[in-house]
Amino acid sequence: MPKVKTKSSAKKRFKLTGSGKIRRKHAYKSHILTKKETKRKRNLTKMGEVHESDMGRVKDMLRI
Template sequence: MPKMKTNSSAKKRFSLTGTGKIKRKSAYKSHILTKKTTKQKRNLTHTQLVSNGDLGNVQRMLCIGK
């Protein structure tokens, strides 16, 4: 059976933490920034963890997990 291929776009967007959780960047920080407040842009700078609802799909794209 051939090896599983990792989704190339997913490996550029997600990274693993030391404990095995998956990190992601915030959305809405790429364009149309003039109408967003400074506080909103600053809070979008930080990374978050992938939510439990999306975890299975992301793990499948990265070929990790079950």
């Protein structure tokens, strides 16, 4: 049986922590930044965690 490959898009977007949680980047930080407040842009830079309801889908994409 062949190896099961990880989705390339998922491995670029998600990181696995030591405790097993999955980290993600926030959306809305790529363009049209002039109308967004500095505080909002700063908070979007920080990493977030994948929600529990999406965890199964992300783990399936990462083949965990």
